[in-house]
Amino acid sequence: MTRKQKKNLTRIVVAAIMTFSFHFLPLTGAPRFLCYLLPYLVVGYDVLLKAARGLRNGQPFDENLLMTVATLGAIALAVFSGSGDYDEAIAVMLFYQVGEWFQSCAVSRSRRSVSELMDICPDYANAETESGALERVDPSDVETGSVIVIKPGERVPIDGVVVSGESTLNLAALTGESTPRKVQSGDEIVSGSINQLGVLRVRTTKEFGESTASKILELIEDAGAKKSRSEAFITRFARVYTPIVVFAAIALALLPPVIMLAVDGAPAWRVWSYRALTFLVVSCPCALVVSVPLAFFAGIGGASRAGVLIKGSPVIEALAKTRTVVFDKTGTLTRGVFEVVAVHPDEFDETELLHLTAHVERYSPHPIAVALRAAYFRENDGCSVERVEELSGRGVRAVVNGHTVCAGNIKLMSESGAAPRACLDCHGAGVAIHVSEDGRYLGHVVVSDVVKTGAKDAIAALRRLGVKRTVMLTGDSERIAEIVAQELNLDEYHAELLPSGKVAKVEELLARENRGTETLAFVGDGINDAPVITRADVGIAMGAIGSAAAIEAADVVLMDDDPGKIAVAIRIARRCMRIVVENVWFTIGVKVLCLLLTATGLVGMWSAVFADVGVMILAVLNSARALSTRLSVV
Amino acid sequence: MKKSYKIDVDCPNCAARMEEVAKKTEGVIDAVVNFIALKMKVEFAEGVDEKEVMELVRRNCRKIDSDCEIFV
Numbered sequence: 001m002t003r004k005q006k007k008n009l010t011r012i013v014v015a016a017i018m019t020f021s022f023h024f025l026p027l028t029g030a031p032r033f034l035c036y037l038l039p040y041l042v043v044g045y046d047v048l049l050k051a052a053r054g055l056r057n058g059q060p061f062d063e064n065l066l067m068t069v070a071t072l073g074a075i076a077l078a079v080f081s082g083s084g085d086y087d088e089a090i091a092v093m094l095f096y097q098v099g100e101w102f103q104s105c106a107v108s109r110s111r112r113s114v115s116e117l118m119d120i121c122p123d124y125a126n127a128e129t130e131s132g133a134l135e136r137v138d139p140s141d142v143e144t145g146s147v148i149v150i151k152p153g154e155r156v157p158i159d160g161v162v163v164s165g166e167s168t169l170n171l172a173a174l175t176g177e178s179t180p181r182k183v184q185s186g187d188e189i190v191s192g193s194i195n196q197l198g199v200l201r202v203r204t205t206k207e208f209g210e211s212t213a214s215k216i217l218e219l220i221e222d223a224g225a226k227k228s229r230s231e232a233f234i235t236r237f238a239r240v241y242t243p244i245v246v247f248a249a250i251a252l253a254l255l256p257p258v259i260m261l262a263v264d265g266a267p268a269w270r271v272w273s274y275r276a277l278t279f280l281v282v283s284c285p286c287a288l289v290v291s292v293p294l295a296f297f298a299g300i301g302g303a304s305r306a307g308v309l310i311k312g313s314p315v316i317e318a319l320a321k322t323r324t325v326v327f328d329k330t331g332t333l334t335r336g337v338f339e340v341v342a343v344h345p346d347e348f349d350e351t352e353l354l355h356l357t358a359h360v361e362r363y364s365p366h367p368i369a370v371a372l373r374a375a376y377f378r379e380n381d382g383c384s385v386e387r388v389e390e391l392s393g394r395g396v397r398a399v400v401n402g403h404t405v406c407a408g409n410i411k412l413m414s415e416s417g418a419a420p421r422a423c424l425d426c427h428g429a430g431v432a433i434h435v436s437e438d439g440r441y442l443g444h445v446v447v448s449d450v451v452k453t454g455a456k457d458a459i460a461a462l463r464r465l466g467v468k469r470t471v472m473l474t475g476d477s478e479r480i481a482e483i484v485a486q487e488l489n490l491d492e493y494h495a496e497l498l499p500s501g502k503v504a505k506v507e508e509l510l511a512r513e514n515r516g517t518e519t520l521a522f523v524g525d526g527i528n529d530a531p532v533i534t535r536a537d538v539g540i541a542m543g544a545i546g547s548a549a550a551i552e553a554a555d556v557v558l559m560d561d562d563p564g565k566i567a568v569a570i571r572i573a574r575r576c577m578r579i580v581v582e583n584v585w586f587t588i589g590v591k592v593l594c595l596l597l598t599a600t601g602l603v604g605m606w607s608a609v610f611a612d613v614g615v616m617i618l619a620v621l622n623s624a625r626a627l628s629t630r631l632s633v634v
Numbered sequence: 635m636k637k638s639y640k641i642d643v644d645c646p647n648c649a650a651r652m653e654e655v656a657k658k659t660e661g662v663i664d665a666v667v668n669f670i671a672l673k674m675k676v677e678f679a680e681g682v683d684e685k686e687v688m689e690l691v692r693r694n695c696r697k698i699d700s701d702c703e704i705f706v
Contacts, residue, residue, distance in 0.1 A: 062647070103645070290645070294670060
């Protein structure tokens with residue numbers, strides 16, 4: 001509780017006790033009026049003051065003025081009728097303040113839980129001075145390229161590369177992934193992760209403000225800048241609602257009595273002014289105005305805990321309506337790294353064939369060569385490799401231990417005079433590297449980009465969420481695309497696309513959906529896909545940890561590269577929208593009901609305030625639900 | 635130039651009105667108030683003194699909500 005909250009609670013309690021005890025005093029007339037005025041002022045003086053100030057500054061329609069008019073009106077009615085029943089006015093003010101108090105508590109609670117989630121930026125760094133001593137400094141003063149030390153248990157303040165030391169890092173606050181990651185010298189580490197075991201010396205590669213943790217924080221705090229359609233609706237609603245109710249209240253006070261006067265001569269002024277005052281009490285749109293943005297904010301906070309950064313409430317709205325998900329293949333659905341998946345020798349054993357192939361590829365930087373060398377890790381042995389020739393579009397030729405060895409496609413085989421064997425097992429999603437020695441066919445090695453574990457489950461999870469179409473776009477060949485699409489059970493694929501072709505395809509797909517009710521999400525790695533990411537309704541960048549460019553371009557940023565997070569993001573967005581819709585209907589519904597019951601005289605001022613305050617508290621509590629991270633498990 | 639300020643305000647409605655008032659203040663191109671994060675992000679016009687402008691913003695905001703605070 002803040003000091004203000006404590007003070008207001010005291011005022012409420014004091015006023016309540018005073019009012020209650022005055023009931024036992026035999027007070028009448030003016031003394032009674034003065035006595036009851038005391039608790040009224042204790043609990044409501046700030047409201048009266050604010051109302052006066054609002055009037056002076058030409059801002060009439062705010063809840064303070066409404067409360068003031070309603071309660072002063074109730075007091076006036078009590079005085080003129082001679083009933084001396086001031087309880088009503090005090091109770092109304094009391095309930096109003098109780099409501100404000102609860103609202104303030106609920107808001108600061110949610111605020112606290114969100115800021116706990118966002119507590120990923122340490123406020124100091126241990127800078128290493130030239131003499132090797134450690135100095136605790138403000139991380140924003142650390143220059144790029146200087147060395148900082150991160151002790152066990154500390155959070156990494158700035159992105160950098162480990163210079164010395166070995167440890168494990170906990171990235172849970174960034175990715176939602178609880179398995180710690182091993183790091184050693186040479187590894188890049190990102191700010192926001194927690195060092196668990198050993199001391200790490202790190203050379204910073206970015207400034208504090210450009211580091212991952214700062215970027216994430218900035219993004220979450222800026223998320224409120226763009227207003228969603230629901231929020232815009234609420235603002236518009238609040239703007240027209242209050243004046244309408246005020247004029248309706250005036251009409252309610254004047255019209256029925258005048259009509260009655262015209263009909264049978266009994267105007268019942270008092271009854272109608274009382275009802276009109278009650279109208280004013282429930283005219284504040286607070287519940288709506290507080291609960292809707294709170295729900296969005298909590299949703300964004302909860303998602304960030306699961307390693308999903310959502311840039312603003314309009315994105316939540318669009319994400320919740322996703323019906324088409326378009327994927328980039330390499331790096332998104334597949335790991336983007338080649339691996340040897342099969343070795344089919346004709347003469348030697350598998351190791352011998354790999355051995356020879358790796359030698360031929362000794363100097364090539366091509367990803368396939370890297371994969372081949374990785375498969376035969378003792379490549380750097382005593383064998384001599386000479387006269388290496390890269391034959392573009394065909395393969396590599398080299399002289400290994402005096403024999404001419406060719407490794408490449410079928411074209412290269414026929415050139416070298418070898419007859420490649422057609423292999424029935426080799427229609428996997430890979431590239432076959434045929435090998436020949438002095439014109440004799442030796443066999444082939446199949447390398448392939450491997451599908452990520454969990455990619456298939458991710459697609460299935462999307463389908464369960466009602467995503468109608470899953471599409472894969474790739475620059476790779478038709479054959480590879482087909483196999484991956486089949487393996488993952490995708491609805492559509494388009495192969496051999498240039499980057500511009502991907503944009504065109506996404507535009508084509510966008511034209512197919514029902515605008516307004518359905519949206520299209522594109523998932524890519526955020527670096528090569530920037531144009532497509534911007535074009536899609538929802539651009540999702542995956543595996544973006546440490547990549548400021550990706551964080552910049554996308555609407556949704558998945559910190560790790562688990563495709564299952566797409567379904568998680570959609571589920572979080574859907575739940576958030578459900579809470580928003582619940583709150584909008586619930587609060588407007590109860591308001592309208594209150595107004596109707598008040599107009600017909602079925603409900604008094606007390607109950608009207610009670611309903612009003614109750615609705616607000618329930619709406620705020622409902623909004624806070626969006627913070628939960630329960631949905632992060634697929 | 636954009637700058638972010640910490641603010642204190644009680645109700646979301648007041649926060650929304652603070653935003654409106656800040657936007658209309660001279661020297662301010664755009665302003666966004668985040669009620670939950672209690673932050674006000676202000677984009678200043680070219681060449682203005684941000685301290686002076688923020689003083690004006692605060693004065694204007696006080697007119698609509700006497701309790702609000704902007705920490706400059």
